[in-house]
Amino acid sequence: MKKLRVLLVGAAFSADLHSDGYSRIPDLVEIAGICDKDTGRIKELAERYGFTGYRAYDDFNTAIEDCDCDLVDICMPNFLHHEVAIKALNAGRDIICEKPLATTVEDAEDMVATAERLGKQIYYAEDWLFAPAFRKAKAILESGQLGRPLYIRARECHSGSHSPFAQSIRYCGGGCMVHLGVHPVGFMLALKDNRWSELTAMTSGGGETNLVHQKMEGEDWAGVFIRFADGTYATLEANYVTVGGMEDVLDIYCEQGCIHVDLSFSGPVKVFSIPGLDYTVEKAEITTGWSTPAVDEKYSLGYCDEILHFVECALAGKEAQVGLRGKDGLETLRVIDRIYRSAREGIRIRNDRMEG
Ligand SMILES: NC(=O)c1ccc[n+]([C@@H]2O[C@H](COP(=O)([O-])OP(=O)(O)OC[C@H]3O[C@@H](n4cnc5c(N)ncnc54)[C@H](O)[C@@H]3O)[C@@H](O)[C@H]2O)c1
Incomplete structure (x- = not known):
């Protein structure tokens, strides 16, 4: 072959x-x-x-x-x-x-x-679309067994990118929203076949107005409220102010049930170590005391x-x-572009590519 x-x-x-x-x-x-x-x-x-x-x-x-x-x-x-x-x-x-x-x-x-x-x-x-735990949540949601989805909350957060390019908007395209928020935004758009209706966003603004990373041009905190064409609402968040390891979290609320997924810290292995381990989860600053070391992290992250x-x-x-697909990456970037505009101008933005 x-x-x-x-x-x-x-x-x-x-x-x-x-x-x-x-x-x-x-x-x-x-x-x-x-x-x-x-x-x-x-x-x-x-x-x-x-x-x-x-x-x-x-x-x-x-x-x-x-x-x-x-x-x-x-x-x-x-x-x-x-x-x-x-x-x-x-x-x-x-x-x-x-x-x-x-x-x-x-x-x-x-x-x-x-x-x-x-x-x-x-x-x-x-990769969020291949994380086994997120895929399980998506399959349960799509089976209809929880009824109509009403509200979804998702975030990727950690304490800051390792890449020197992440400091500059020209090299990176923005701050934590384009770097980390791209995952929850892309995941939600995939769930809803890119059919979003309107959004309102806020960010920490970048530079001196940032919460922690004042030398970074892009924002270190960002959140968006977004409504989809089927009436589902979502809150999507990204930040660089989360210590203790990377958080990838998804909460789904439906008419007759809910789903909670914590991708980074819900592993079955709990360890207590006085000297500390070599590694536990991505971006964890310390590994002493109690930790939840990831089991096959690259597989479980998708x-x-x-x-x-x-x-x-x-x-x-x-x-x-x-x-x-390339067109999904493009739509994700279009939404992130609108998130930045909404935050900058303090306005609600409708999706001019969707009717109704
Ligand atoms: N899906 C995810 O979870 C995830 C995680 C991390 C990074 N990323 C993405 O992956 C991409 C790369 O990020 P990274 O963290 O691997 O970056 P990195 O800084 O770790 O690595 C980039 C590599 O490119 C090389 N490079 C830079 N300019 C070059 C040039 N002109 N010619 C040849 N080599 C060059 C550098 O030497 C470096 O080894 C980014 O777009 C980032 O957003 C995705």
């Missing part, structure tokens, strides 16, 4: 998450190339996951021209997504693109239009099944599921 030949562009944090997924499906995938301007990271990544026979590149232009691959997996800082994507699509490759799809709606529109024109696929990496889905779709020449 033909394997999918993948060029990984970027060899650091998110490349590690994707590589774990690739390394679990060696019969379906071959890592044909890895590119990073820091070539030491390429070697470390390959050794960690046992990749051999790949070409190493320190420049993405050369990598895209030279590497014999079917798909380019973009694990680069946000401001490079558009440039790398357009080059890869023009070179006849499908792409996986990490969130957010781009730093501006215009760039994201260009990516989606280019892929459509060239008949290529954009696989938009929204990355492995996300990669499997994209590889299977690419091998079959198929579009991804709802929520994971």
Whole structure:
């Protein structure tokens, strides 16, 4: 059977998450190339996951021209997504693109239009849709056994990004809402097939008005009230002021039931350690005392099944599921753009692309 030949562009944090997924499906995938301007990271990544026979590149232009691959997996800082994507699509490759799809709606529109024109696929990496616990909640909700959904509350929060690019709006596209809020927003849009009606948002504003991260240009706290076309309301939140580890939380209230999911801290393993553990959960500052170390964290956060889905779709020449297509990444970015406008101007915004 033909394997999918993948060029990984970027060899650091998110490349590690994707590589774990690739390394679990060696019969379906071959890592044909890895590119990073820091070539030491390429070697470390390959050794960690046992990749051999790949070409190493320190420049993405050369990598895209030279590497014999079917798909380019973009694990680069946000401001490079558009440039790398357009080059890869023009070179006849499908792409996986990490969130957010781009730093501006215009760039994201260009990516989606280019892929459509060239008949290529954009696989938009929204891992929330593959986290087993969130998938279970979605399946129960969609089974109708809890009745009509009324209100959903979701958030991703932690104490601040490890990436130096997250400090600047030009490099990142905004603050915590575009970096973390992109997950609950994308997840909700996928649940509702992108049919949102109106929203009202507030943020900490960025810079000196931030709660904690005053050197960061983008906001470190953001929240939005949003109504969907079927009448469901949602509160979606992101912040960089949450200490103690990353929070991924989903609460769903229906006419005849409710669902609560705490992805990071609901694991079955409870540990008490006086000296502390090597690692417990993403972004936890300390590991002493009581903790809930994640069990197979990359799997439970959704990355492995996300990669499997994209590889299977690419091998079959198929579009991804709802929520994971380029156009879903674009709609997520459009909503985030409206969230920023609503917060900036203090206004309620209706979705001019929806009737009624
Ligand atoms: N889905 C998720 O949960 C998740 C988690 C983390 C990051 N991300 C996304 O993944 C993307 C990458 O983030 P990250 O955390 O991996 O960033 P990172 O800073 O850890 O890694 C980026 C890598 O790109 C390399 N690089 C930068 N410019 C380059 C260039 N011009 N040529 C070659 N290499 C270059 C850097 O050397 C670095 O190794 C971002 O879009 C981010 O939003 C997603």
